Amino acid sequence: MIEPGAEAPDFSLLDQDGKTVSLSDLKGQTSVLVFYPGDWSPVCTDQLNVYQEVLGELQQKGANLYGVSVDSAFSHKAFQQHLGLTIPLLADFHPKGEVSKAYGAYIEERGHNNRSLVMIGPDGKVLWSHAAPTPLEIPGANLIFDALEQHARAA
């Protein structure tokens, strides 16, 4: 798992609408990359739905969320619509898992991501990261607020 203080690895990934989202697009804002195992699994559904419920308050605190999994942009589109999400979903599809690997969020033997959160500051440095002990455990939204509040105090 990538550690706080590290330079966030560069990336360019397609979102659910086929639009390219790059690390450089995230400059100047605080971003949280939400690495998750895959679209359509029931546990993921809960995780992104719960984050969606508090998205307004995360954005008020200056943070934008991006889901990242190895699914294709087309799967992301259907999944996003099915769940009623507005959180953009990025496709780490080809080469499979390359960006997730760079962030230390990929589980090689399973071929998908662990549930990991990486907060990137406006300067492109990693502010905070968290990896779930197992892919079955969902990191609570409270952890994201804790990290935001900690960095707001430090700033």
Place this chain on the structure above:
Amino acid sequence: MSESLGSAALPPPGADDHVRGEGVLVIEYGDYECPYCAKTDLLLAELPVRRVFRHFPVVSKHPRAQVLACAAEAAALQGRFWEMHDSLFGDQGHLDPPHLWQRCRELGLDLERFEADRRSEAVAERVRRDFRSGIRAGVTTTPTIWLDGEAHAGVPSDPLLARLAKS
């Protein structure tokens, strides 16, 4: 800016929590449109537990969840929270306003008062308070059952049910 959603301990049962039954304390975070919550409700009803129900409406997944939580709170203002709770979990196929009015008639509620209350800010705030306490305690899915300060996500497992039955 609203109050923080950062980590905080699960609040113990308070004066305006909904509590029923006798036995070991079980605090549930649930959503009336969630079928797993309905199943959990049936399972817990047969156990010797003291149950607290708190609202955790996940609207992006269950579009009626917030409205239904408010309906239960509006019924609570007429002293019929658990009756409405049982009615909603008892039939999750009929959750639109005419169905809610029918439930009110069956429960003998003052319909006009129910309609005003379920749209009131006070009731919305009551539901929000439960949801926020859940987020702060790390609830990420419904149902989540808390027993002895430990969270159990999803429909209670057989070992957990056995433990509750013996408690």
